[in-house]
Amino acid sequence: MANNRGASTIVDVAALAGVSRQTVTRALNDMVDVSASTKARVLAAADELNYRPNRHAQSMVQGRTTTIGLVLDDLSNPYFAELASALSRVAAERQWSVLLCDIGTDREKGRAQLASIVSRVDALALTGCRSDTLELLPASVLRQSTMGLPLLMLDGPDHERLDARIVLDVASGMTAALDHLVATGRRRIAFVDSDAGSPERRDIYDSYLEERGLDWGGRPHISADETVDGGMSAAERLMREAPDCDAVLVYNDVMAIGVLKTMRRLGYPVPQQVAVIGMDGLEVGRLVTPELTTLAIDKGAIAQASVALLEQVLTAGRPAMREVVIGLTLLVRESS
Template sequence: MANSGSQITILDVARVAGVSRQTVTRALNGLPDISAATRERVIGVARQLNYRPNRAAQGLVRGRDVTIGFVVDDLSNPFYPELASALSRIASEHAWSVILSDLGDDQEKARARLESLTHRVDALVLTGCRTDTVGLLPDDAVRGRALGIPIIMLDGSAADRVDAFVEIDYQAGVRAALDHLTANGRHRIAMIDSSHIASSRRHAYREYLHEHDLPWTEGSEFRDDETHQGGVQAAAELIHGYPDADAVLVYNDVMAIGALKEFARSGVSVPDDIAVIGTDGLALGALVTPELTSLSIDKVELAQYAVELVDNILSGRAPGGTRESRSSGLTLVVRESA
């Protein structure tokens, strides 16, 4: 039995795994020059022994108190670098550091990255809906039971399996966007949505059209990947499938910019023939022609909430046995496209 009655150390992990202290360090910090089998064995032993690095000592060495692991599933989407920038700036005001991890599409590699990250940070902040990042963790690891670290979800799924979460009020945002469109005489409103999730945007869109007796059929909705090319393809389908549409609400700004490209290529004038509203409020939206109208998510507010929730949990100020939550709204930024 390793250090019965006392805190497990890195030397205990090394002894049980049959490797050197340096190998344990390399395995738990995701460093190269060790085999995948050795890394897996070390991580398994660390979990079995419930080993947690001495964060206080590491903080003294780094000159920082806390390290946040910020986990996304697609860093190529400009929304995530904007959010990561805000989180890094706000964390630095607390003398905290941030490690950014892009999980990607490969589930096994994503699981390994996430597993390694949990041994290097004091808290996990997860965002992105395309993959259920919480689902990549073992069932006994959620809500800190095995990890010993808080897990905070920003605008994601599986909120019941995390310690704290931030919800984005898409209902009110979508209503503001559609109010703007109808006030400007647009009544045949299509939607380009994600093909990966049943988005709350879609639910709010359908509800609004029903309440206002606006035309809707399944043919009013077009779904594709949450990418620029996905927006291009969905817009091409919209042009042929709903040629009378005079407006479209789009799942995110990256897809909306792809739609603008396809409309221009097909001779569909924006906003004369069709108005376009995206979601995210990316700075990139002001750099395209026509400039993109968008429901803007306040990335700074999201980052502030994330740091606040981490701080409350680590400091013991969070209510015991309950999940803290925050709610963030969207702001309609009107530009040239609608």
């Protein structure tokens, strides 16, 4: 029976399984001097009590570094590179390390990569992941027992197995960007979406135009790859189907740079004829001409919140706050 003061302890597990604390430790660490029947009894007791070993304490006792596994779909996207850099810096302040796992688009290769790192990390932080990414994790990690690895989602789908989430307030940010476009006289505002993301951003955009009477006939629904080439092809289609469009809100900065390139090639001056706004707040947005207006995501704030949440999970078994919301900031530059 678990104690009445909070999370179950190793003493509770030992009492329920009828073994010593030392045996529980050896069983949970899969040591060879524990019989299969005893190990099964210990694991069953730990499952029943929702017990998770204090991995952070284990790291300190064993003299090894606490390691976060950062799982993402595409490290070539500068957003994830900037986020990984921020997380590494914040982790280093606690003398932790970060192990990157770029699973890519080949899901079976991604499954193998995830299986190869779960035994080498103390927690997993997932970002830029599709809705099925969690299902690529080994079954032992996805068990509902809190014995599994701590899992943190950074701006991604919710899942019952997650210990905590970082959520971006995309709705407020997009509203600020659209308000800015309207305030500068734009009325035929298009949106270029990702063809791999959730419908959230498209829904926010559609609702904004409908609620403010800004919907316009022939407005194309365009989505593309989250790349410069994707943005270029999306802009070509947009100006072919709606040449009187006077503003474009784009899913991310990388795609928005592709939109800028195509507008220049097609002879649509930015921002005089068409305003362009991206999302992410990447440094590369300051290197293009005109400089890109963007909805900036504070990667440092995400990193600070992520490490704080994981530290709570690793030390106490559960975070004081399961979900942290981070806003987006409109940075008005030359493109709008």
